[in-house]
Amino acid sequence: MIEIELARVYGFCPGVRRAVEMVEEHLRARGPLATLGAIVHNARVVDRLASLGAQGVRSLDEVQAPAVAITAHGAGPEVVEEIRRRGLVLVDTTCPIVKRAQEAAHRLSGEGFTVLIYGEATHPEVQGLLAWTGGKGHATLIPADVPSPKGGRLAIVSQTTKEREAFWDFVGAVVGRSRSALRELQVVDTTCPETGRRYRAAQDLARRVEAIFVVGSRNSANTRRLAEVVRATGVPTHFIESEEEISPGSLAGIARVGVTAGASTPDEAVQAVIARLRGWGGKP
Ligand code: SF4
Structure with a gap:
C-alpha cells in the first residue's frame, strides 16, 4: 500500500482563483467575453472557460465579444484606455498584489526615479509594469545590465512571482555595482x-x-x-x-x-x- x-x-494561488471566479461570474451573469491572453496557464481551465463562452485573444483587434478580461498578470494603462475607447466592458482581474507593483512603478517613475524591474522583460506582467512607468523603466534579471540612473535616483521593484531572496540578492548586486552613480535609492519588495x-x-x-x-x-x-x-x-x-x-x-x-x-x-x-x-x- x-x-x-x-x-x-x-x-491555485488567491490571485488566480479570484481571476477565474471573476470570469466565471461574468460568463454566468452577463454572457460571453474575451480574455486578453490566457486567464491561467492551464489547458483544462482554459478549455472549460472556452466551453462557457470565453474567447482567448492576443490583441484587442481579435475581440468579438462585448466584454474583455485582463488577466491576473495585469496590463498597461494604455490597454485599459483602449478597451474603454472601443466601448467594451472591462473585467479587470489584475491580482491586487500585481496592482500594488503597478502603483509603485507608476508613482516612482512620476517622482523622477529610473525604475528598474527585477523580472523577465517579455513576461506579460513585466510588460504591464513597464507600461506603468510610461515606457521609461527597464527590466532585467542581470545586475550588469542595469543602466546608469538619471540624476543618480534609482528605484527597484520586482516581478511578483520572483523569489524574495533572489530579489534582495539582485538589489545588493545592483547597489554594489552602481554605488558611485547612486544618490538616492528606493526599493519596494513587490514579490508575492x-x-x-x-x-x-x-x-x-x-x-x-x-x-x-x-x-x-x-x-x-x-x-x-x-x-x-x-x-x-x-x-x-x-x-x-x-x-x-x-x-x-x-x-x-x-x-x-x-x-x-x-x-x-x-x-x-x-x-x-x-x-x-x-x-x-x-x-x-
Ligand atoms: S501575485 Fe501572482 S502568484 Fe501572487 S497571488 Fe497574485 S496572481 Fe497569485
Missing part, C-alpha cells in the same frame, strides 16, 4: 509570498516522501520552477500535466509518494491525480 501526501500549500509558500511546502514534503508528482501545465512558468525546486531536493520528481501521465513504473518499490501543484493548477487536476494513485493502491 502506497501512502499519498499532499503538500501543505499547493495549486504565495510563490515562496509553495516552494517551502514542497521542500518540506520532499523530506517525508520517496517521490513527488508536480502537477501542472508545461507552459506554466511557475509550475516549471516548482518542479525545479523539488528536483533540487534530490527526491525523484515527476512533472505531469494530468493523471494520464503517471506510469506504474514510477511507483515501483515506493511506500510514500507526495503530490504538489503550481499556482495555475486547478483543484480538479490534483484530485484526478490522487484518484489515479488511489486506484493503484495509494491511501491518503
